[in-house]
Amino acid sequence: MTSDSWKIRISGLTKRFESRGMQVKALEDISLEVPDGRFYSLVGPSGCGKTTLLRIVGALERHTEGQVLIRQSGTETAGAKDSSPSGSLSPLTSMVFQDQSVFPWMTVRDNIAFGLKARGIPRKVRHAKADEFIRKIGLSGFEQALPHQLSGGMKQRVSVARAFANDPEILLMDEPFGALDEQNRLVLQEELLRIWEETRKTVLFVTHSIDEAILLSDRIVVMSARPGRILEIIDVDLPRPRQVEAVRAHSQFGELFSRIWHLLRQQEEASHLPAAAEGGAG
């Protein structure tokens, strides 16, 4: 699909890692376009390069071949290749990781306002913005709390709130709920849905959970075992606003789940074949 409103445009991307003289091909011939304001998820077997792809889009990693273009505030930036100096995350991109990346010495409010402070936003404005997202993510009353006074789920809420409070144009989320128990995970998924539906940021979201990908996404990118290639891009045409129970009860849910699971199971099976049949590294 090509459109004029893309935020992320990847064409023919390949990534090879080299360590101790060994080459590992992590990604092969990836072409993907993420339009403005859409929620895309990446699913695929462990080690297929999901995190690597996210890091390349975030300019935290360089790529080997192909092209990555990011469009922010009307300006297009090309991702750097292996031979270039390493880049850094644009202030217009936010990233959320699996491990709660909160600063232990900062209050909840200061953690959430951190990116705004780095951008020179006045104190009053950034506190108002932080408080808005504290409310939205269900942390009211904990503005002055320090991370050690919070549960794991609450710390992850702080990370998600910080990412949205930054008002990024692109949000990259790498298994943000992967370390949470089922109950916290469900609550945070619903909160993410609510905030996303209000803000409509462009999101690229990595998950191991098919349920989670269906619940959240407009489209799901299913990747092959390493080297990661795109097997299929699946539309999720479920109505929004969405809620966990309604999505799971929807007639299309089972169909989508089976289709994705079928693709992933084939990859799992292929990855258990002897190394020679896999094509080897590099």
Ligand SMILES: Nc1ncnc2c1ncn2[C@@H]1O[C@H](COP(=O)(O)OP(=O)(O)OP(=O)(O)O)[C@@H](O)[C@H]1O
């Ligand atoms: N810095 C690195 N140096 C060498 N190899 C790397 C490096 N980073 C990742 N790899 C390799 O690239 C491949 C893809 O890794 P990546 O972490 O992107 O996969 P993933 O799909 O996110 O995995 P998981 O689902 O298990 O988190 C793996 O084989 C990994 O070992």
